[in-house]
Amino acid sequence: MKYIVRKAFYNFEKEEKYLNDMSAKGLAFTDYSWCRYVFEDAPAGKYIYRLELLENPVTHPESMNYIKFMEESGVEVVSYYMRWVYFRKLAADGPFDIYTDLDSKIVHYTRIKSLFSALWLANVVTFFTNLIVGISEYRTNLLFAGLSLVAAVGLYLFVLKPVNEKLRKLRSEKNIRE
Incomplete structure (x- = not known):
């Protein structure tokens, strides 16, 4: 049976x-579109899921090569949204981690920070533009202007600040290990 869950x-x-x-719980993730998850019945714990923000769009040759490499490693692409890719692997095949070292984790979090920093900046510019025109x-x-300000503050508090903290911890851990 197919289940649709709307969640952000x-x-x-x-x-x-x-x-x-x-x-x-026995629900296998099968598709995604904006805030819409599709699940189907499956044996409980059949799959392990991982998400990754690619450096380039999914259709870019580098991304396509990377996805092909992942598929050759026994990983399946369930869905993708913009540059986000949803991977899964059979749990019976063992652990599934995309980032096994600190450097790759730092690179991934830096990508996320760059994406959301651009969105934050766009909201700040929109805020000031609308504020000037509004006055x-x-x-x-x-x-x-108010909506843009709320979006910018929300992006900072709920996305950028936690990502920055995670990056700081990862870099600190890297320095300790070196």
Whole structure:
């Protein structure tokens, strides 16, 4: 049977945990589109799921080569959304970790930080643009300025700040090991 769950995540680790928890309950993740997860019945714990933000779009040759490499390693691409790829592997095949060393984790979190920093900057620019236009000409732009400010603050507090903290811890751990 097919189940559709509408849910939003701003933290890929929590999203990954959610998918693995659903797998443990006997629901295999089969498709994703914006805030929409599709599951089907499966033996409990059949799959282990991992998410990755690729450096390039999925259709880019480098990304396609990487995905092909993952598939040759026994990993299946379940779905993708923009540059995010949802991977799964049979739990019976053993542990499944994409990032096994600190350097690759740091690179991945840096990619995430770059993506959300660009979104944050776009919201800040939109805020100031709407604020200036709202004060001088169109009062309705003040509403959009407020929405952009809320989005920028939300991105900072719920995405960028935790990612920065994670990067700081990973770099600190790397320095200790060296």
